[in-house]
Amino acid sequence: MYKSTQVVDITGLRRPPSMPFQRLDNRIVLTHPKGASAELLLFGATIISWKAGSQANPEPTERLFLSLKAFLDGSKPVRGGIPVVFPCFGPPTHPEHSRLAQHGFARSETWEFDSVVTDNADSVSVRLTLGPTPSITAKYNRSFHLAYVVTLEEHRLSTDLHVTNTSTSPDNLEFQALFHNYILAPADQILVRPLQNIMYYDKTETTEEGRNNAKVESRSGVDVHKYTDSVYEGAPQEYEVTWSGGGLRIQTSELKDVVIWNPQKKAGSKMADMEDGGWERFVCVEPGYVRGFTNVGAGNTWVGRQVLSVM
Numbered sequence: 001m002y003k004s005t006q007v008v009d010i011t012g013l014r015r016p017p018s019m020p021f022q023r024l025d026n027r028i029v030l031t032h033p034k035g036a037s038a039e040l041l042l043f044g045a046t047i048i049s050w051k052a053g054s055q056a057n058p059e060p061t062e063r064l065f066l067s068l069k070a071f072l073d074g075s076k077p078v079r080g081g082i083p084v085v086f087p088c089f090g091p092p093t094h095p096e097h098s099r100l101a102q103h104g105f106a107r108s109e110t111w112e113f114d115s116v117v118t119d120n121a122d123s124v125s126v127r128l129t130l131g132p133t134p135s136i137t138a139k140y141n142r143s144f145h146l147a148y149v150v151t152l153e154e155h156r157l158s159t160d161l162h163v164t165n166t167s168t169s170p171d172n173l174e175f176q177a178l179f180h181n182y183i184l185a186p187a188d189q190i191l192v193r194p195l196q197n198i199m200y201y202d203k204t205e206t207t208e209e210g211r212n213n214a215k216v217e218s219r220s221g222v223d224v225h226k227y228t229d230s231v232y233e234g235a236p237q238e239y240e241v242t243w244s245g246g247g248l249r250i251q252t253s254e255l256k257d258v259v260i261w262n263p264q265k266k267a268g269s270k271m272a273d274m275e276d277g278g279w280e281r282f283v284c285v286e287p288g289y290v291r292g293f294t295n296v297g298a299g300n301t302w303v304g305r306q307v308l309s310v311m
């Protein structure tokens, strides 16, 4: 264990070779002694790379899709990796969120590096924080504090979002939260399980009535062969995403819903920051609390968590 200040080296020149934690000017790089690594932008607290081997093939391999056209300069939320969605998912529906953009502000604000939480032979973990700034308060006037803890292990990556209601009055803080995982995988092969018999809302429906009409998933494995934007409500919180020769397990807590998204050419070709054919290389499996709002009382903290494991 060491103090984080001892390892901060913005120039990168004097870094010992096996440093588990590096703080560069706009990002943090975590490296596990067995070869896994993760890169975390301060902008949006967006994880833009996670490399890990599997039990069968220990060679660290990229697990997240990042569009070649993604903006990493803070001018736009990142198209890829794991953006953090808070306090609203999609276009705002809560009156307190009315001035916010789609998916809220967490993914488009620059977070503060707070500390190295753990650093041992098994894992390295860092914490970023975000609190009200004048620009946030101008559009979202609530007392809150966010902490984001990212933990890298040999075959796993965990993300924990801590939402604290810092208000001194008794009001609950109501919000939605989601981890927008862009999983690097052949989109024509992936299957997500188990979602059979779970109720979902299909956002690709062209009418409002169609979008609001709950469907029930009949497939034992959900594919994204066509343009898919489905919000599963009350999902099992534990999923397997598999394809030929690979797979990831996602375990979550306090995130009762999951969104499966792939824009295919139909919607993907209209996105300025999506590389051509990018939609063939990922599936978004996004655990969140997005149907309705969760809440946290004054002085309390809510923690939403996911663990991604290479299968």
Ligand SMILES: O=P(O)(O)OC[C@H]1O[C@H](O)[C@H](O)[C@@H](O)[C@@H]1O
Pocket: 077, 090, 102, 103, 203, 229, 230, 259, 260, 261, 284, 286
């Ligand atoms: O383009 P963005 O704002 O990053 O959103 C990308 C996608 O996020 C989620 O998956 C939503 O369900 C989609 O409706 C949305 O298109």
